[in-house]
Structure formats: C-alpha cells, structure tokens
Amino acid sequence: MSETALQPCAPRVVAPPRTPRKRYRRSAYARRRGRSGLAFVTPFMVIFTLFMIAPLGYAIYQSLYTTKLIGGTRYSGFANYSTVLESGDFWNGVIRVIIFGGIQIPVMLAIAFFFATIFDLGVAKWGGLFRAVYFIPFAVPIVVSSLMWGFLLDPAYGPFNRLFSAFGFQNFNWLSPNLMLPSIIIIAIWEWTGYNAIILYTALKSVPRDVIEAAILDDTPLWKIILRIKLPLVRPAIIMLVFINTIGAMQLFIEPTILNNYSAGVVTDTWTPVIDIYTTSISNGEYQLGAAMAVVLAVVIIAISVASLAFRNRRREFG
Amino acid sequence: MLSTKRSGRITRLGATRLVTTGAAAALMAIAGCSSGGSSSSSSSSSAPAASTSSSSSASASSSASASASASPSSTPILAGANCSSSATHITFWAWVPGMDRAVTEFNATHPNICVTLQDPGAGSGEYVPLDNALKAGTGAPDVAEVEFDLLPSYEIQHYLVNLVPYGANNYKSDFASWAWSQVSQGSGVYAMPSDFGPMGFYYDQATLAKYNITPPTTWAQFATDAIKLHSANPKAYLINFPANDPQWLMDMMAQAGAWPFQYTGGANLTIDWTGPAQEKFAAFWQTLINDHAVAAITDLSTEMNTDLDTGVLAAAVYSAWAPSYFAPDVKHSMGQWRAAPLPQWTAGASVGSDWGGSTYPVFSQSKHPAQAAEFSEWLTATTQSWNIVKTPPSSLFPTFLPTLQSSAFKSLTYPISGTSQPNQVFSAGALSIPLTTWPPFMTQVLTQGATTFGGVVTGKETLAQAFAAFQSQEVSYAKSQGFNVTT
Numbered sequence: 001m002s003e004t005a006l007q008p009c010a011p012r013v014v015a016p017p018r019t020p021r022k023r024y025r026r027s028a029y030a031r032r033r034g035r036s037g038l039a040f041v042t043p044f045m046v047i048f049t050l051f052m053i054a055p056l057g058y059a060i061y062q063s064l065y066t067t068k069l070i071g072g073t074r075y076s077g078f079a080n081y082s083t084v085l086e087s088g089d090f091w092n093g094v095i096r097v098i099i100f101g102g103i104q105i106p107v108m109l110a111i112a113f114f115f116a117t118i119f120d121l122g123v124a125k126w127g128g129l130f131r132a133v134y135f136i137p138f139a140v141p142i143v144v145s146s147l148m149w150g151f152l153l154d155p156a157y158g159p160f161n162r163l164f165s166a167f168g169f170q171n172f173n174w175l176s177p178n179l180m181l182p183s184i185i186i187i188a189i190w191e192w193t194g195y196n197a198i199i200l201y202t203a204l205k206s207v208p209r210d211v212i213e214a215a216i217l218d219d220t221p222l223w224k225i226i227l228r229i230k231l232p233l234v235r236p237a238i239i240m241l242v243f244i245n246t247i248g249a250m251q252l253f254i255e256p257t258i259l260n261n262y263s264a265g266v267v268t269d270t271w272t273p274v275i276d277i278y279t280t281s282i283s284n285g286e287y288q289l290g291a292a293m294a295v296v297l298a299v300v301i302i303a304i305s306v307a308s309l310a311f312r313n314r315r316r317e318f319g
Numbered sequence: 320m321l322s323t324k325r326s327g328r329i330t331r332l333g334a335t336r337l338v339t340t341g342a343a344a345a346l347m348a349i350a351g352c353s354s355g356g357s358s359s360s361s362s363s364s365s366a367p368a369a370s371t372s373s374s375s376s377a378s379a380s381s382s383a384s385a386s387a388s389a390s391p392s393s394t395p396i397l398a399g400a401n402c403s404s405s406a407t408h409i410t411f412w413a414w415v416p417g418m419d420r421a422v423t424e425f426n427a428t429h430p431n432i433c434v435t436l437q438d439p440g441a442g443s444g445e446y447v448p449l450d451n452a453l454k455a456g457t458g459a460p461d462v463a464e465v466e467f468d469l470l471p472s473y474e475i476q477h478y479l480v481n482l483v484p485y486g487a488n489n490y491k492s493d494f495a496s497w498a499w500s501q502v503s504q505g506s507g508v509y510a511m512p513s514d515f516g517p518m519g520f521y522y523d524q525a526t527l528a529k530y531n532i533t534p535p536t537t538w539a540q541f542a543t544d545a546i547k548l549h550s551a552n553p554k555a556y557l558i559n560f561p562a563n564d565p566q567w568l569m570d571m572m573a574q575a576g577a578w579p580f581q582y583t584g585g586a587n588l589t590i591d592w593t594g595p596a597q598e599k600f601a602a603f604w605q606t607l608i609n610d611h612a613v614a615a616i617t618d619l620s621t622e623m624n625t626d627l628d629t630g631v632l633a634a635a636v637y638s639a640w641a642p643s644y645f646a647p648d649v650k651h652s653m654g655q656w657r658a659a660p661l662p663q664w665t666a667g668a669s670v671g672s673d674w675g676g677s678t679y680p681v682f683s684q685s686k687h688p689a690q691a692a693e694f695s696e697w698l699t700a701t702t703q704s705w706n707i708v709k710t711p712p713s714s715l716f717p718t719f720l721p722t723l724q725s726s727a728f729k730s731l732t733y734p735i736s737g738t739s740q741p742n743q744v745f746s747a748g749a750l751s752i753p754l755t756t757w758p759p760f761m762t763q764v765l766t767q768g769a770t771t772f773g774g775v776v777t778g779k780e781t782l783a784q785a786f787a788a789f790q791s792q793e794v795s796y797a798k799s800q801g802f803n804v805t806t
Contacts, residue, residue, distance in 0.1 A: 069475055069759060070586045070801030156622055177777055261617075266777070282447060283766035284796075315373040 053114045063292035080292035089270035090293060092249075094300060096181065097272050101249030104185045106244060109200075110194050113238075116200035117226055133199070134194035144189065146258035149187045150175075158291050175263035196241050203237035204230055243308060250301050253278070273297045338603040372618045398422035399696035402433030407690045409434045412449065413464035414441040415514075415677070421704050425697055432690045434462075446762070448490070452684075453478045459684045461691035464677045465510065468566065474509050480681040481507040485692035489542045490700040497752035498718035500557055504584045506764060511699040514708075514715035515676030516638030518570060519741075520659040521604035523652050526633040532557075534634075538603065541662045545612040548633060557625035558634050560604060561618035562775040562782060563621050566767030569675060571636065575600045575664055580758045581805075587798050588758060589805040592790040601782040608775070608782065615776045625806065630739070636661065636708035639745035640673035642733040643714035656733075658741035660748055672746035673755075716745065723749060726769040758793075760800065767792055 084090055115134060119127050136190065137145065152158050153174035164172040178310050207230055211313045229239035253274040260267035269279040281290030398419035402408075411422065412432050422436045437460070445463065452458035453476070465473060473479050475787045491499055498512035521536050527533070530548045535541035545557040555787045561567055572578055577596035581589035591597065596729050614632060624634040628649050635641065642656070642727040649656070661671060677696055681691040698704050705722040708715045717723045718745045758764060772788045774780040780788075790806070797804045 177779075212584040220351035261620075266773070268773060269766055271772070278550070279766055282443070285450065285760075 043238065059291040060295055062288045063295055065288050067286075067288060075282045076288075080289045081296065083289060084293050084296045089268075090273060090276055090296075093273045093276050094297070095269050097250050097252050100181060100188075100252055101246050104188050104249060107185075108189045108193050108196060108245070109238060109241060111189065112241075113200055113231070115193070115197040116204055117180060117230070119197070119201050120204040120230075131198065134197055137191050138195040140191075142254045143258060145191055146187065146255045148260040149183075149190075149255075150259050153183055153259075159282035173263070175259060175266060177266050180256070180259065180266045182264070184252070184259065187255055188249075192245070196245070199241060200234060201236060203234040207233045239308075243305065246304060246308065247301055250297070250304070273300075332375065352611045352780050361424045361543040383655055396435055398434070398436040399428070402426055403430055406433035407687050408432055408530060409462065409685075409687060409691050409694055410460040411462045411694070412439055412445055412460045413677075414438050414445055415464065415708070415713050415715065416535055417711070418708070420713075421698060421707045424703065428531045428703075429693070429697070432694060434694055442721055443762075453682065457684065459682045461685040461687060462679055462695050463680055464513075465680055467498075467512075467515070467673075467676050467678060468680055468757045468761040469679065470502065470510055471504070471584075471757050472761055473798055474584065475759040476545035478683055479509040480683055480685065480688045480692070481509060482681065482692050482695070483508050485681075485689060485696070487511065487696065488597055488690070490696060493700055493720055495718045495720060495723065495749050495752075496799055497749075497754065498676070501682075510621050510678035510680035511695045513677050513699045514640070515718050515749070516640050516674040517745045517752060518574070518636060518638045518661055518672045518674050519641075519744050519748055520634060520661055521637040521641050521741075522634035522657055522659065523627065523630065523655045524554075525652070525655045525658050529630075530633070532633070534657075535662045536660075537666050538662045538664055538791060542603070542607060542612070545607055546610055549610070549612045555630060556612070556614040556632055558609065558636055558765060559616055559618060559632055560613035560787070561623075562604075562608075562615065563769050564618050565765050565772060566619060567636075568768070568772065569755075570672045570674045572597065572600055574661060574670050576670075576753070578753065578755050580756060582756045582758050586801065586803050587805065588802045590758070590790065590793050590797060591806060592786040592793070593806075598783060599699060603771075605782045619644070621648065626650050639716040639742070639749070640675065640714065642735060642741055646733065646735045653735055656735045656737075656741075657739050658736070658744040666709075668732065669747075670752050670753060671751040673752045675689050676716075707739055716742075718749075758797070760796070762795065763796060767796070 045125050063080050064075060064077060065073055066079060067073040118124050119131055124130060140148075152160055155161060155171075155173045156173055158174070160174060161172055173179065211229060211233070212225060215229055220229075250270045256267040256271050257275060267275070269283070270276040274297070277290050277293045277297065280293060281287050374580040383568065409432060409583070413436065418438075419436050422434050425434055426432070439448055446469070449459060449463055452460075453473075459478075470479075483506065490511070491508075494512055495515070498515055502508055502510040502512050530551050532544045532548060535544050541557070548555060548557045569579065575596065577594070577599060577600040579590065579592045581591075604613075608615070614626070617627065623632065623635075623649060624645055627635060628651050632653070634791055637645070645656075660669065663670060681688050681695055685691045698708075700719060702719075702721055705715075705717055705719055709717060709722060709728065717728070722728055724748055729746050730740050731742050732738055732740060745747050768789060771792060772782075772785050775782050775785050794806060
C-alpha cells in the first residue's frame with residue numbers, strides 16, 4: 001500500500017446527503033460569508049487545478065496519441081486503451097492487488113480494532129506509550145521499512161529464515177514467488193495497523209458515554225458492549241478506513257519494488273498495475289500507453305470506490 | 320541502491336526498478352487520488368554513485384551555475400569552478416566516480432572552455448532526466464556519459480551530433496576496433512568511446528585448486544568442471560548463471576556467435592532468439608541449470624560478491640572492471656583472484672566478448688558543439704586524460720589503444736589479485752570482441768528481458784522457452800514501434 005492512502009481524498013467522492021433544499025433569500029451576511037469562503041477556497045482550487053485537474057486532462061490527452069521510433073507521434077484514438085484492455089499482464093496485476101487488499105485490509109482492521117478497543121478500555125498500563133509504539137511503523141518511510149523487512153526476510157542472511165530453519169523448515173524463502181505476496185501483506189499490516197488503530201481509537205472515544213453506561217447498568221457482558229454496541233457505532237470510521245486503504249492497496253508499488261532487490265525475478269515488471277505503468281512509461285519510454293494504463297487504473301479504483309459507496313448507502317450508514 | 324553502489328558500474332538493470340522519479344509519482348497521482356507525496360520518500364533510493372569527495376566540488380556550486388542548463392534537481396556540481404568569465408560553458412553529465420579530476424585538468428589546460436560536471440546518478444539516474452530533457456527540447460547537457468548499448472536509441476531520435484566534422488575520424492586508429500564500430504553508424508561517428516569491459520574467466524585460485532580444477536579453455540571442459548565441482552561440494556558452484564541479466568546473457572551469446580539482433584540504423588531490424596546458434600547456446604546452459612551445476616543469484620549483487628569471496632562461487636564470467644568492482648567485498652580471498660581468457664566454443668579459438676562500457680556523445684541541443692566535441696575527444700583520446708581516469712576511483716578500462724597496450728597498464732597489479740596481472744588477459748581479450756549491434760530500444764530489451772528470463776532463474780521455464788517467448792515479445796514491440804522486422 002502506498003502512502004497515498006493517507007491523503008484525505010475520500011470525501012471527494014462522498015455524495016452529499018440528499019435533503020431537499022429550501023429556497024430562501026440569502027441575507028447580506030450569508031453573501032459576505034460566501035465571498036470570504038470563496039477567498040479561502042481559491043488557493044486550494046488553484047493548486048488543485050494546476051497539479052491535479054490539468055495533469056489529469058493532459059494524461060487523458062496524451063493517452064490518445066502514440067509515438068513510434070519509426071514514424072513519430074500520431075493521433076491513435078483509443079488504440080492505447082485497447083492495448084491496455086487486452087493486456088493480460090496488466091489485469092493479472094490488477095487481480096493481484098485486489099487479492100492483496102482483500103486479505104490485508106480485513107486482517108489489519110481486525111487487529112487495529114482489537115488494539116483500539118484495548119486502548120479505549122484503558123485496561124492496559126502505559127496506554128499512551130503503547131499507542132505511540134504501535135504508531136511508529138507508520139512514521140517509518142515505506143522505502144526504509146521495505147529495506148528493513150528485506151534484510152529480515154532475505155533468503156540468504158535473514159534472521160527469519162534462520163529462525164524457521166531452527167524449527168525444521170529448511171530453506172524457507174519468504175521472498176519466493178509463492179510467498180512474496182503474503183510477505184508484503186504482512187509488511188503492509190505491520191506498517192498500517194498503528195495508523196488505523198489510532199483512527200478507530202478516536203472513533204471509539206467519541207461513542208457517547210451514556211449509551212455505554214446504560215448497557216453497564218443492564219449488566220451487558222463486556223464482549224457484547226464491544227461487538228454489539230461499540231463496533232456498530234464506529235462503523236462509519238471503519239468504512240472510511242476500508243475506503244482509503246483500498247485506494248492505497250490498488251497502488252501497491254514501493255514494497256514490491258524494493259523487495260525485488262532481495263529476490264531477483266520474483267517481482268516482475270508488471271507485478272502490480274502501478275509497477276506496470278512505471279515500467280511502460282519510464283523504462284520503455286511509452287508515456288502515452290502508460291497514461292492510458294493510468295486512466296484505466298483510475299477508472300478501476302473509482303469503480304471499486306463507487307461500488308463500496310453504494311454498499312454503504314444500502315446499509316444506511318448515514319441514514 | 321543495492322546495485323548502483325560503489326563504482327556505479329552496473330546500471331539500468333538494477334537501477335531501473337529502484338529509481339522512483341517524480342514522473343512516476345505524477346503517473347501514480349493520476350491513477351488514484353494521491354498528491355505527489357509518495358515520491359518524497361522513495362526518491363532517496365537513487366543514490367548517486369559518485370560520492371567521492373573532491374576538493375574542488377564543495378565550493379563550486381555558487382559560481383558555476385550561471386550557464387548550466389537545467390539539471391536534475393539538486394545535483395551537486397562536481398567540477399567546473401574557477402573558469403575565466405569569457406570561457407565557453409559546457410555542461411557534462413557522468414556518473415563515473417572521480418571524473419571531476421579529469422574535468423578539472425581539462426579546464427586548467429583549456430582556458431577558453433569551462434566544463435561543468437554534474438552526476439545525476441548511475442544508469443537510469445542519468446538516463447531518465449536526460450531522456451526527458453531531450454524530449455522536451457531543452458535542458459540537456461552538452462556532453463553526457465552514455466553506455467554503448469544505448470547509443471543507437473539516441474541516434475535514431477537524432478539527439479546526437481555527428482562528430483566527423485569535428486575531427487573524430489582522426490582518432491579512429493587509436494581505438495579498439497569493436498569500440499569504434501560501436502560509435503559509428505554509416506559514415507557518421509556519434510560519440511567518442513571511453514571504457515569497456517572485455518570479458519574473462521575470473522577465478523579464485525585457491526578454491527579451484529581445492530577441487531583440482533584448472534581454468535577451462537573450452538565450454539565443454541567448463542561444463543565438466545562445473546558438474547565436478549558441484550558434486551564434490553553440493554553447496555558450491557563453479558559460476559553463477561544470472562539468466563535474468565539480459566546484458567550479461569547477450570554478451571555471452573555474442574561470444575557464442577548467437578548475437579540476437581542486427582541493426583545498422585533506419586527502419587530495418589533483425590531479431591533472432593530462436594535460430595540454431597541461439598538454441599545451441601540455450602541447450603548448453605540448460606543442461607547445467609538442470610544439473611544445478613550453476614548458481615542462480617542476482618549478479619553484481621552483494622550476495623554474489625560474498626559468495627565469490629567465501630568460495631561458494633569459485634569463479635565468475637566477469638569483465639575487465641571486475642577487479643575494481645568486486646574488490647571492496649573481498650575479505651577472505653584477498654590476493655587469490657586470477658584472470659583467464661573466456662572458455663572457447665571451438666578449441667584453440669580466441670573469441671572474446673564485452674560487458675558494458677561508456678561513450679561520450681555530444682547532444683544536438685548543444686549550442687557549442689565544437690567545444691563539446693573538443694572536450695569529448697580530449698577526455699577519451701588523450702593519454703593526459705587516461706592517466707587520470709584509469710586510476711581509482713574511476714578505474715576505467717581503456718578502449719584507447721595507447722593506454723590499453725602500454726606495458727604500464729598491462730602490468731598493473733591489484734591487491735585482490737596478488738602479484739598477477741589481470742590486465743594482460745583482459746587487454747588481449749579486448750582485441751577479439753565480435754562485432755555487435757544493439758537494437759535502438761535497449762532499455763525496453765533489458766527491462767522486458769529481466770522479466771522474461773526471471774522464470775529461468777526460478778525454474779519455471781527453460782532458457783529455450785524464455786528465448787522463444789522473448790522472440791515474440793521483441794518482434795511485437797519492434798513492430799509496434801514501426802520497424803520492419805526480419806526474424
């Protein structure tokens with residue numbers, strides 16, 4: 001998962017609640033407030049347009065052209081898109097990151113919820129310290145943590161392999177073709193659990209006390225309070241986390257790229273969609289094809305996001 | 320980072336995947352909802368290879384930046400201070416460590432030209448910003464280091480200046496014929512050759528002696544020895560066979576007469592990974608792979624160097640720059656390393672091969688091609704320059720015959736090789752390299768090859784199967800790029 005999961009981008013696609021709008025005459029105060037609001041929003045909008053909308057538009061424009069070594073640059077319509085849609089490697093990569101997210105996100109959220117609950121209950125000594133400790137992996141740059149895990153899992157020298165050898169698993173290779181994805185899932189869980197736990201912890205903290213007090217007065221067992229009362233009340237936070245973690249998972253890039261240096265040939269140049277885009281654009285110099293791939297990946301991510309949003313609305317998360 | 324450390328000798332294969340540029344971040348930004356934040360941590364991986372401190376570099380950046388064209392961000396200027404204000408300014412990109420010494424010498428002896436050296440990083444560290452600047456039409460250096468295999472990629476896009484009008488042909492007889500053929504296309508000369516890497520059989524004398532093996536003179540003998548050594552010690556191998564390094568693999572194929580590409584400019588290209596010679600080559604190595612008689616680890620890696628040092632690997636089919644590349648990792652086998660000629664496919668023959676090497680072309684964006692050519696020619700074709708760049712930390716192996724054939728160079732000794740003189744072997748090999756022509760999209764070949772041949776290393780496919788797959792991949796790529804492909 002890339003750091004991008006952190007960007008507060010989820011709200012962009014969140015549909016506003018559909019309350020019928022009343023018509024009313026705007027007061028002078030409201031108009032003034034609207035103007036100053038505009039002044040506050042403008043700097044963001046300018047930067048957003050310059051660095052997000054414009055490059056996005058340029059990428060879409062580029063994706064409609066093809067440059068050949070012999071023949072130069074020509075308009076090629078949707079030729080790049082049909083190349084992407086027919087590329088088995090690209091879609092294998094998409095499936096791989098979906099599997100990655102499908103395992104990593106639920107496991108990580110379960111662990112994060114477990115820790116968040118313990119912190120919330122206040123039963124652990126030095127809760128503040130442990131919150132900080134669990135948060136540390138998130139503060140380590142992903143390149144650094146990938147390098148660190150690479151050395152830990154290294155087939156030749158890694159301590160983990162020594163450890164497994166001691167338990168009788170000879171030549172256990174965490175970075176072999178079959179175990180590379182599970183290893184990255186473990187690494188991603190390690191990296192992101194603390195961050196997710198902190199979000200869930202703050203969500204749990206905001207559960208109204210009177211609800212819990214009422215439950216305690218009714219002699220509700222603790223597990224029921226946690227799973228039947230608190231968990232449903234923090235569901236919006238969990239869904240928000242699923243949402244941004246999914247977007248991050250779809251852009252898996254740094255961990256496999258770094259780990260490839262410890263186990264050559266396992267992470268291919270099309271292993272994840274973003275690695276594929278990178279290879280196509282930078283190594284092969286096919287920027288326009290890369291742009292088309294990026295647009296297709298964006299559409300896939302938007303589709304998954306909208307689908308999860310539809311699911312959320314069906315469950316009346318905001319109802 | 321792992322593979323671009325130290326000499327910066329190895330280049331794209333490792334570096335391509337490691338270097339995460341802003342461009343990639345921009346593409347990722349398109350794909351999702353990120354801002355560019357994702358590049359901040361990863362860009363640190365493209366460590367510049369040349370971190371050697373130079374006395375002139377530290378204070379240079381303030382004075383010399385005026386004329387420097389747009390360079391990779393925050394790349395330190397390594398040489399080029401203290402020029403006279405009337406001098407013509409030339410920008411020069413290279414990653415060979417210690418190159419600043421030659422630039423300083425040039426500036427001191429050529430007061431009318433002021434060369435500014437910048438090191439954007441080895442391999443793709445330089446190529447990516449270079450390609451971008453060339454595509455953009457502005458911001459490229461006047462002269463840059465470009466490896467032999469990539470020259471056709473720049474030639475075909477008309478990015479290079481023909482150096483013949485600037486007297487390049489005067490130096491033709493000063494260079495090893497293979498190197499000169501590499502920089503020539505038609506009647507043009509598009510770069511000055513600098514260093515190269517004649518290949519040889521580089522072995523640990525003590526380890527081979529332990530198994531009663533003498534350096535094999537033929538590949539048939541080599542195969543017997545490889546099997547013999549591995550059965551004597553199942554944990555040890557005669558050599559590593561890094562099938563997923565297409566550059567090494569192709570150089571081995573060149574020696575076997577199985578070179579898979581033919582390209583002499585224009586739109587016609589021959590691709591042949593499945594001919595009889597290629598199949599014979601694949602079959603020979605597949606036998607050794609099947610017998611587990613060769614190791615399969617990443618070449619030019621710390622792991623390989625450690626295995627060589629500790630006797631897990633007894634030898635390597637390496638090149639002339641091996642002694643300087645490998646030396647920093649040698650702890651146990653100091654003084655034991657010897658060079659022998661490559662084993663031969665025909666007994667009694669003496670066919671060599673080349674692995675790597677660089678040239679110094681002048682780019683068509685240059686506003687001062689005459690001065691840039693003068694610098695490139697001085698850098699590559701004078702003993703004045705070679706007396707500097709042949710020494711550490713540059714340790715370049717010369718294509719320049721007066722240096723290559725001088726007894727002083729041939730008789731150099733290296734601590735890891737004791738009193739032996741490996742350059743005697745490599746210098747002889749330098750004159751018997753078969754001519755090779757690179758397709759004008761070698762970056763794609765290396766990247767795709769690393770993927771396609773990865774399955775050979777992991778045992779998923781045979782070398783012949785990988786060759787067949789690669790043949791169709793390359794033919795289809797070349798056609799998509801508009802070439803008339805012959806197979």
